[in-house]
Amino acid sequence: MTEDHTTAPRAEPRQHAPAAASAEQAQAWNGDDGRHWVRHRERYEAMQRNFTPHLLRAAAIGTADRVLDIGCGAGATTRAAARDAGRGHVLGVDLSKPLLAEARRLALEEGVGNVAFEEGDAQVHPFPDAAFDVAISRNGMMFFADPPAAFTNIARALRPGGRLAFSCWQEAAVNEWLVTLWTAIAPYVELPDMGGSGQPGAFSLADPERVRQLLGGAGFTDIAVEPVAEPIHLGDDAEDVVEFVASLGLIRDLLAQATEENARQALAALHTELAGHQGPDGIALGAAAWLVTARTPE
Numbered sequence: 001m002t003e004d005h006t007t008a009p010r011a012e013p014r015q016h017a018p019a020a021a022s023a024e025q026a027q028a029w030n031g032d033d034g035r036h037w038v039r040h041r042e043r044y045e046a047m048q049r050n051f052t053p054h055l056l057r058a059a060a061i062g063t064a065d066r067v068l069d070i071g072c073g074a075g076a077t078t079r080a081a082a083r084d085a086g087r088g089h090v091l092g093v094d095l096s097k098p099l100l101a102e103a104r105r106l107a108l109e110e111g112v113g114n115v116a117f118e119e120g121d122a123q124v125h126p127f128p129d130a131a132f133d134v135a136i137s138r139n140g141m142m143f144f145a146d147p148p149a150a151f152t153n154i155a156r157a158l159r160p161g162g163r164l165a166f167s168c169w170q171e172a173a174v175n176e177w178l179v180t181l182w183t184a185i186a187p188y189v190e191l192p193d194m195g196g197s198g199q200p201g202a203f204s205l206a207d208p209e210r211v212r213q214l215l216g217g218a219g220f221t222d223i224a225v226e227p228v229a230e231p232i233h234l235g236d237d238a239e240d241v242v243e244f245v246a247s248l249g250l251i252r253d254l255l256a257q258a259t260e261e262n263a264r265q266a267l268a269a270l271h272t273e274l275a276g277h278q279g280p281d282g283i284a285l286g287a288a289a290w291l292v293t294a295r296t297p298e
C-alpha cells in the first residue's frame with residue numbers, strides 16, 4: 001500500500017461505484033437499513049460484541065500487520081483490529097455511506113489513527129494486489145450477490161500466505177434470538193422468506209459446505225469452519241426490545257400487512273415471551289455463528 005494511513009480518518013475517501021449486482025444491497029445499506037444501524041448502533045454493537053474476541057483470536061493480527069475489514073459498518077472491528085496492529089494499519093471497506101461516516105467519526109473520537117475507510121463493493125473494489133496480511137469481517141460477508149467474485153477479489157488483495165477470518169450466522173433455526181422472535185409473532189403475521197443459504201442475506205453462508213466450496217473456488221486453502229455460540233444482548237427489558245424490533249424495516253412491513261388487531265397481538269406476544277428471558281443485565285438470548293478461517297497459498 002502506498003497511502004499514508006497515519007492521518008487516514010481525516011483523509012478524503014476514495015469512491016468506487018458498486019457493481020450493478022450489488023445495487024440492491026447498496027440501496028438498502030445507504031437507505032433505511034444503514035440509517036437504522038446508525039440510529040441503533042450501540043444496540044447492534046451489543047448484539048455482535050461477543051463474537052469479536054473469537055474473530056480477533058482467529059485473525060491472530062500481528063503488531064505490524066496490514067488488515068482489511070470487509071463490510072466494516074461503523075468500524076467496531078476495524079478499530080479493534082487497529083489496536084492489535086499498533087504499528088500496522090487497517091482499511092475498512094463498506095457500501096454504506098452513513099455507516100462509513102459513523103466509522104470515521106468514531107475513529108477520530110477514539111483517537112485511532114492507523115485506520116482508513118473506503119466506500120466500495122468488496123466484490124469489485126480495486127484493492128491493490130497482495131497488499132494485506134489478513135482480511136477480517138464480522139458478519140459482513142453474507143450480502144454478496146456474487147460470492148465467488150467477492151472471495152476471489154479478497155484473495156487477490158491478500159499476500160501469499162495471507163489469512164482470512166470472518167464470522168457469519170448459522171441458520172436461523174439454531175439462533176434462539178430469531179426463533180424466539182418468529183415463534184412469538186408467527187400466529188399473527190405472515191412470516192417472510194428469510195433468504196436461506198445461497199441468497200444474499202444474513203443466512204447466505206449458513207451452510208459450511210457452501211462456505212468451503214466458495215473459498216476453495218476462490219483459491220483459499222486450510223479452510224476451517226468452527227461453530228461459535230454466544231449470548232447476545234438485545235436490550236434492557238421487554239419493552240425496550242419490542243420497541244426496537246417493531247422499528248426494524250422487515251417487521252414494520254409484516255405488521256403493516258397484518259390487521260391492526262393482529263399486529264397488536266404479535267407485539268404483545270413478543271413482549272410476554274421476552275419478559276420471560278429478563279435477567280439482571282437485560283435480555284440476552286442465544287446466538288450461533290460460524291467462525292471461518294482460511295489462507296492464501298504461499
Ligand SMILES: C[S@@+](CC[C@H](N)C(=O)[O-])C[C@H]1O[C@@H](n2cnc3c(N)ncnc32)[C@H](O)[C@@H]1O
Pocket residue numbers: 022025029048070071072073074075076077093094095096099120121122123137138139140141143144
Ligand atoms: C451486518 S452489517 C455488519 C457490519 C460490521 N461488520 C459490524 O460488525 O458491525 C453488514 C455490513 O456489510 C456491508 N456490505 C454489504 N454488502 C457489501 C459489499 N458487497 N461490499 C462491502 N460491504 C458490504 C453493509 O453495508 C453493512 O455495513
